[in-house]
Amino acid sequence: MLYREAGQFKSSYADDQRIFPLRQDRHAFWALLAAAYVGVPLLANDYWLQAILTPVLIFSLAALGLNILTGYAGQLSLGSAAFMAVGAFAAYNFMLRLPWMPFPLAFVLGGVTAALAGLLFGLPSFRIKGYYLAVATLAAQFFIIWVLTKFPWFSNYSSSGVITAQVLSLAGYKFLTPVSKYLLVLICVSLFALAAKNMTRCAIGRAWMAVRDMDVAASVVGIRLMPVKLLAFAVSSFYCGLAGVLYAYCYIGTVEPEAFSLDLSFRILFMVIVGGMGSILGSFLGAAFIVLLPIGLDHILSALPGAWLPAGFGSNLQLMLFGGLIIFFLIVEPQGLARLWQIAKEKLRLWPFPH
Amino acid sequence: MKLAFLSLFCAALAGCVAPGAAAAEQFVPLLSFRVGPYAATGSAIFGAYIDYLQYINEKEGGVNGVRLVWEECETEYNNARGVECYERLKHKGGGASVVMPLSTGITYSLIDRVAADKVPLVTIGYGRTDAADGRYFPWVFPMITTYWSQNTAMIKFIGQKEGGMDKLQGRKIVYLYHDSAYGKEVIAIMDEQAKRYGFVPSYIPVAHPGNEQQSQWLQIRQVRPDWVILSGFGVMNPTALKAAAKIGFPRERVLGVWWSGAEEDTQPAGDAAKGFIAAGFNVAGQNYPVVGEVLKYVYDRNKGNMPDRSRIGTVYYNRGLVYGIITVEAMRVAQARYGKGKALSSEQMRWGFEHIVIDDKRLAELGATGFMPAVKMSCTDHEGSGKVRFQQWDGKAWRVIGDWIDADRELVRARVETSATAYGREKGLNPRDCAKEQ
Numbered sequence: 001m002l003y004r005e006a007g008q009f010k011s012s013y014a015d016d017q018r019i020f021p022l023r024q025d026r027h028a029f030w031a032l033l034a035a036a037y038v039g040v041p042l043l044a045n046d047y048w049l050q051a052i053l054t055p056v057l058i059f060s061l062a063a064l065g066l067n068i069l070t071g072y073a074g075q076l077s078l079g080s081a082a083f084m085a086v087g088a089f090a091a092y093n094f095m096l097r098l099p100w101m102p103f104p105l106a107f108v109l110g111g112v113t114a115a116l117a118g119l120l121f122g123l124p125s126f127r128i129k130g131y132y133l134a135v136a137t138l139a140a141q142f143f144i145i146w147v148l149t150k151f152p153w154f155s156n157y158s159s160s161g162v163i164t165a166q167v168l169s170l171a172g173y174k175f176l177t178p179v180s181k182y183l184l185v186l187i188c189v190s191l192f193a194l195a196a197k198n199m200t201r202c203a204i205g206r207a208w209m210a211v212r213d214m215d216v217a218a219s220v221v222g223i224r225l226m227p228v229k230l231l232a233f234a235v236s237s238f239y240c241g242l243a244g245v246l247y248a249y250c251y252i253g254t255v256e257p258e259a260f261s262l263d264l265s266f267r268i269l270f271m272v273i274v275g276g277m278g279s280i281l282g283s284f285l286g287a288a289f290i291v292l293l294p295i296g297l298d299h300i301l302s303a304l305p306g307a308w309l310p311a312g313f314g315s316n317l318q319l320m321l322f323g324g325l326i327i328f329f330l331i332v333e334p335q336g337l338a339r340l341w342q343i344a345k346e347k348l349r350l351w352p353f354p355h
Numbered sequence: 356m357k358l359a360f361l362s363l364f365c366a367a368l369a370g371c372v373a374p375g376a377a378a379a380e381q382f383v384p385l386l387s388f389r390v391g392p393y394a395a396t397g398s399a400i401f402g403a404y405i406d407y408l409q410y411i412n413e414k415e416g417g418v419n420g421v422r423l424v425w426e427e428c429e430t431e432y433n434n435a436r437g438v439e440c441y442e443r444l445k446h447k448g449g450g451a452s453v454v455m456p457l458s459t460g461i462t463y464s465l466i467d468r469v470a471a472d473k474v475p476l477v478t479i480g481y482g483r484t485d486a487a488d489g490r491y492f493p494w495v496f497p498m499i500t501t502y503w504s505q506n507t508a509m510i511k512f513i514g515q516k517e518g519g520m521d522k523l524q525g526r527k528i529v530y531l532y533h534d535s536a537y538g539k540e541v542i543a544i545m546d547e548q549a550k551r552y553g554f555v556p557s558y559i560p561v562a563h564p565g566n567e568q569q570s571q572w573l574q575i576r577q578v579r580p581d582w583v584i585l586s587g588f589g590v591m592n593p594t595a596l597k598a599a600a601k602i603g604f605p606r607e608r609v610l611g612v613w614w615s616g617a618e619e620d621t622q623p624a625g626d627a628a629k630g631f632i633a634a635g636f637n638v639a640g641q642n643y644p645v646v647g648e649v650l651k652y653v654y655d656r657n658k659g660n661m662p663d664r665s666r667i668g669t670v671y672y673n674r675g676l677v678y679g680i681i682t683v684e685a686m687r688v689a690q691a692r693y694g695k696g697k698a699l700s701s702e703q704m705r706w707g708f709e710h711i712v713i714d715d716k717r718l719a720e721l722g723a724t725g726f727m728p729a730v731k732m733s734c735t736d737h738e739g740s741g742k743v744r745f746q747q748w749d750g751k752a753w754r755v756i757g758d759w760i761d762a763d764r765e766l767v768r769a770r771v772e773t774s775a776t777a778y779g780r781e782k783g784l785n786p787r788d789c790a791k792e793q
Contacts, residue, residue, distance in 0.1 A: 050468075051442035055435055096781070149536060156781070159543065159774045160483055161536035162463050164782060176471075252434065253467035256536050259434050259460055295439055298429055310662045312389035312398055315429040319390050 003348040019197055036186055041179045049178040050251075056291050057182075057189045058246045063271040063283040064196055065239025070269070071278035072200055073232035074212025075125050076133055079140035080240045080268040085260035086144060087114040087241025088248035089154050092163045096156055103168045107188070107245050114241020115234040117144065122233025126226050129215075141262050148257040155257075162256040165249045181250040188246060192239060197280050199235070208232055209278070240268075274326060276336025285337040289329075294322050379698040381418065381686060382448025383408060383425040386440045386456045388432045392564075392589060395619045396671055397432070400457060402660040403667075403675025404682075406653050409660070411683055413652040418686045419695045424448060430461060437461030438468075445472055450701040453477050453682055453708070459537060462495075469494045475685075475705040479678055480613055480636055484540060487738040487768075488775035489709065490786035496708050496737045498681060499636045499730060502612070503770060504741040504762030506541040506584075509610055509634060510548050511760050512745055513582050524553035529575050531595060532586040534560035541586070544770060548763070565591025572598040585611045592620035593628070600627035607632065613743070617670035621748045629750040634743040637677045637727050639753040641668035644722025645676060670746075670753065677727045684711050684721075709734060728759050734789035741767065 008023055010016045020026045040053060066080045091110030094101055101109075121140035125133050148154050148161075155163050168175040168184070175181055199205050207228045210218035219225050248255045267290055275286020301314040333340045347354070387401035388394065408423045417423055426447065428440035437456050445451050454469065454476050456462055462482040469476040470493070477496045478486075484503050486495035500508075513528065514520040530545060532538030542558055549556045557578050559571050565587060572595075575583060583604065585595050592615045599609055607630040611620070616633020624631075641647070646668055653659050654667070666672055689699050689707025699707065713721070713730045728742035741762035746753040779786060 047442045051439040055438075146534075149534070149539065156777075158777075159485060159770070160540050162483070164467075164778065166781070167783070252438065252464045254463040256460060256463055258535050259463075263433075291435070294431075294436070302426070302428070312394075314427075315389040315431075318429060319431075 003345065003351070005349065017201075019201075033190070036190075037183070041183060044182075046178050049182045052292065052295070054178075054182050054185055054251050056288050057185045058243050058251055059268065059271060059291055060284045060287040061189050061192060061246065062240050062243035062268050063275060063287045064193060064280065065236045065243060066268050067272045067275075067278065067280070067283045068196060068200070068208070068239065069232050069236035070272055071276075071282070072205060072212060073208040073229065073236075074215075075122075075229060075232060076130060077137040077233075077236070078134050078262070078265050078269065079121060079137040079144070080236075081260040081262065081264035082141045082144035083114045083118055083237040083240035084244025084247060084264070085148060085257055086117045086237075087111055087244035088255055088260075089148055089163060089257075090114065090241070091245040092165065092248065093154065093156075095166050102170060103249075104170070107242060107249075110245040111238040111242040114244065115238040118233040118237025118240075119230055122230050122237075125229045125233065138262075141265055145257050145260060160256070162254055163248070164254045165252075168249060175250075185246050185250050188242065192242065193280060193284075196239070200280070204228075204231065212278075270326070274329060274336055276338030279336065279338035281341065282336050282338030285341070289337060293325060294318060297321055379417075379421045379696065380424045380448060381421045381452055381698050382450070383423060383682065384440070384444035384447065384451045384454060385425050385427040386430050386437055386444075386454060386461065387427050388430045388457070390429065391431050391433075393432050396617075397457065399661070399666055399669060399671035400675035400678065401427070403649075403672040404455075404679045405660040406649050407676050407679025407683070409658055410649045410652050410679075413656065413658065414648070418683060419690055421686075421690070421696060421698055423683075430456065430458065432458050432460075434458075434460045434464045438464050441465055441468065445474055445701075449698055450474070452686065452699065452701065452704045455479070455678060455682075457481070459483075466492075466495060472701075473705070474701045475708050477678075477681065477708060479681065480674070481537075485771050485774035485778060487736065487771045489734050489737040490789060491775040491779040491784055492737065493787060494705060496732075498708075498732070498738065499677070499728065499740045500743055500762065501738055501741075501767070501771075502537075502540050503544050503767045504738065504764070505612060505634055505743055506544055507548065507763035507766055508741070508743045508760045509584060509612075510545075510552065510554075511763070512610070512634075512757075514552070515757070515760075517581075520552055526554040526582070527578060527580040528554050528556050529578055529580040529583045530556055530558050530586065531571060531575070531583055532558065532560055533565060533588050533591055534562050537588065538586050544766065547766065547770075561587070561591055561595075563591075564589060566594050568594050568598045572602050572604070575604065576602050581608065583609045585609055585615050587611070587615045587620075591615075593622075593624035596621070596624040596631055597627045600624075606630035607747075610634065610745075616746065616748075616753075618753075619669075619671065626750065628748050631748045632745055632756070633748070633753075634745055635670060635674075636740070636743055637670070637673045638725065638744055638746055638755050639668060639670045639673060640755075643673075643724075643726045645680070645726060646673070648722055649676065673726065677723075680713075680721060680723060680727070681708075681711065681730070684713060684717075688712075708732065709737070711739065725755070734787065734792050736768075738771075 003024055005022055020029055062080055069075050069077050087110040090113035091106045094106040094109050124136040155161050175184055207223045210223055211228055215225055271286035271290045274289050276282025297318045301318055388397035412423055428444055430437040430440050451474050454474055459481050462478050465476055475494055477498055479498045482497045484501040486492035486497050514523055545556050559574055561568055561571055599606055609631050611633035613635045616635055621628035685707035688710050689703045693703045709732055711730055711732045715729055718724045728740045730739040732739040741764055742759040744759050745756050747756050
C-alpha cells in the first residue's frame with residue numbers, strides 16, 4: 001500500500017537511471033537529508049552531536065571506503081585503520097608546514113596521500129588473492145603505524161608522538177562548535193557517498209564487481225585487472241584517509257598513532273560485514289550498528305537498578321549481548337542489514353496483499 | 356530503524372536521570388573499564404576509587420556533608436567509547452567534578468574537550484607529560500609524577516645502588532620498552548641523562564603485546580647490561596621476567612616502571628619474578644591506616660565494590676585509593692574557598708586541584724604516611740610531586756625498599772616547558788600569567 005509503484009512510469013533515460021527509482025524512496029531520502037542538515041543542528045544537543053552522530057558519520061565514511069574495496073572489488077583488506085592514520089597525519093603535516101593552505105585542500109591532500117599509500121600496498125593484489133591478500137594488507141597496518149611512531153617528523157617532534165589537530169578556519173570562520181563540525185562532516189560524507197554510489201553504477205563499478213565475481217572471467221571479457229584492482233585500492237584508501245582526517249579534526253582532536261590500531265581495522269571490517277557487502281546503505285547501517293549498539297546497551301543496562309549486581313557485571317553483560325546480537329543478525333541475514341532492508345521493502349511493496 | 360534507535364536511546368537516557376535529591380551532592384563520573392585486555396587494572400583501580408568515595412560517605416557523610424554520588428560508564432579502554440562516556444556524563448549532577456579516564460588514548464581525545472567544557476582532567480601516572488605546565492594546560496593535571504620524572508628517579512636509584520652518581524660512568528643500561536608512544540616517551544630524556552652521567556643506554560623495543568621476547572633477551576645477553584629498565588604493560592611484564600630468568604639475568608637488576616610493578620605482573624611469572632624491583636607512586640599492602648579504615652567503614656558494612664577481598668591492598672587497588680584521596684582533597688580545598696557544605700562546580704573543582712597541598716602532616720591525618728608521596732600543586736606546576744618509591748617482589752608480596760626518591764625536577768621541568776610552549780605555539784595559545792592568579 002505504502003510502497004505502491006503503480007503509476008510511476010519511466011519515460012526517459014534520466015528517469016531510468018535515477019539512484020532512487022521509486023518516488024517514495026526519493027521523498028524519504030530528501031526528508032532524511034533535510035533532517036540531517038536542518039533538523040539535527042536545530043534539535044540535537046552536544047552529546048548527540050559529538051558522541052553519537054559525528055562518529056557514526058565518520059565511521060560510515062571509513063566503512064564506505066572498505067566496502068568499495070572488499071564489497072565491490074572483492075579484495076579483502078585489514079589495513080583500513082592504517083590508511084585512516086595516513087590521512088590524519090598527512091593533513092596535519094600539510095596544514096602545519098604549509099600554513100597558507102586552506103583546510104579543504106589539506107583534507108583532500110590527506111586523502112590523496114592515503115590513496116598513494118593504498119596504491120603501494122595494493123600492488124601485491126596483482127599476485128595474491130583472498131586471505132593471502134588480507135595478510136599483505138595486515139603488513140600495511142603494522143608498517144604504517146610503526147613508521148608514524150618511529151619517525152618523530154610526522155608528529156612534529158611531539159614528545160609523546162601525538163598530533164593535535166589545528167583549528168579549522170575558512171574565510172575567517174572558525175569551526176569550533178560541535179554543530180559546525182557536525183555539518184562539515186555531514187557535507188563531506190554526503191558528497192563522497194554520492195560519489196561512491198555513482199562510481200559503483202558506472203563502468204568502474206561494473207569492472208570492480210566483475211573482478212570480484214570472477215577475475216579470470218573479467219579479464220577474458222577485456223577488463224584489465226591491474227588498473228582496476230589498484231583503482232579500487234586507491235579509491236578505498238582515499239575514503240579511509242578522509243575518514244581519518246575527519247576523525248582527527250572534527251571528532252577526537254588530539255590523536256596518537258596507536259588509536260588507529262588493528263582493532264579499529266577489524267571494527268571497520270565488521271561494519272562492512274554486518275551492514276552488507278557491496279552496499280552503500282549497508283556501510284551506514286553497519287557503522288550505526290557497531291558504534292551505537294554498545295552505547296545503547298550501556299544506556300539500557302545502566303538504567304537498570306544495578307545495586308545488587310556485582311561490579312562489572314553490566315559491562316560483561318553488554319559485551320555478551322553485543323556479540324550475541326551480531327551473531328543473531330548474521331544468522332537471520334548473512335548478507336547484512338542492507339539486505340534485510342531490501343527484503344522489508346519488497347514485502348512492503350506487496351503488503352497488505354502478498355498473494 | 357533509525358527512529359527505533361532514537362526512541363530507544365531517548366527512553367534509556369530519560370531512565371538514567373535520577374530525581375534530584377534535596378541534600379547537596381557532588382557528582383563524580385567514572386570512565387571505567389571492567390572488560391577487555393586491561394580489565395584487571397581497571398577493576399582494581401576503579402573498585403578502590405569507588406570504595407574511597409563510599410568510605411567518605413560512610414565515615415563523614417560526604418565532604419563536609421556534601422554526599423558523593425557517582426556513575427560508571429564502561430569505556431572498554433576504547434577512545435571512541437571514552438569520548439561518548441565523557442560527553443554523556445560531563446554535565447550530569449550539576450557538572451562533573453573530575454574526569455579520570457585511566458587511558459592515555461582517551462586522555463588525548465579529551466584534552467581539547469575539557470578545555471572547551473571547563474572540566475578538570477586528572478591523569479595520575481599516565482597521560483600527556485607536558486601538560487604538567489599549567490600555564491598552557493589549565494584544565495589538565497598529570498598529577499603526582501610523570502614518566503619523565505619516573506625515569507630520572509630510576510637513574511638516581513641506580514646511582515644509589517652503585518654507590519653514587521659518579522659511579523654511573525660507563526655503566527650499561529638497557530631500556531626494554533613497549534613499542535608505542537608510552538614506551539618511547541622517555542628515550543629523549545634518558546639520552547640527556549646518559550650524556551650527563553656517562554652511562555651507556557641501549558633501547559630495545561618489544562612489539563605489542565609482547566608475549567614473545569626471545570630475540571630481545573638474546574640482544575640483552577650480548578649487551579651485558581648492568582641494569583635493565585622494563586617499561587611494559589600487561590602480558591609483556593611477566594614474559595620479560597621469565598625470559599630474564601631463562602638467560603640468567605639477575606632479577607634484582609631489572610627495574611620496572613609503575614605499570615610493570617603490580618601483583619598482576621609478577622604472579623604469572625612465578626619464581627622468575629623473585630627479586631624484581633619496580634617503581635611506584637603508591638605502595639602495596641594492607642598495613643596502612645587508610646586501607647584499614649576503608650575495610651572497617653566499607654567492607655565491614657558490606658558496601659565494598661571489590662567482589663574479591665584478597666585484592667584489597669594490591670598495588671592497583673592502593674593506586675585507586677590514591678586517586679580517591681586526590682579527588683576528595685581537591686573537594687576539601689575548593690570547599691574551603693567556595694563555601695563549606697556546598698556542592699562545587701567543575702570550575703571550582705579545577706581551582707581545588709590546582710591548590711592541593713598534602714604535606715606530611717596531612718598525609719598522617721589521611722592515614723597515608725609512606726603510602727603516597729606529599730603533593731603540592733600550583734598554577735605552573737600541575738605535577739606536584741615527582742617522587743617515586745621502589746618495591747621489591749619477594750616471591751609473595753611487594754616489600755618497600757628505601758625512601759621516596761625525588762625526580763630530577765630541573766631536567767624534567769625544562770623539557771616540560773619546551774614541549775608545552777611548542778604546543779601553545781602550534782595551537783596559538785596565550786599562556787596564563789601565574790603571577791597574577793590567586
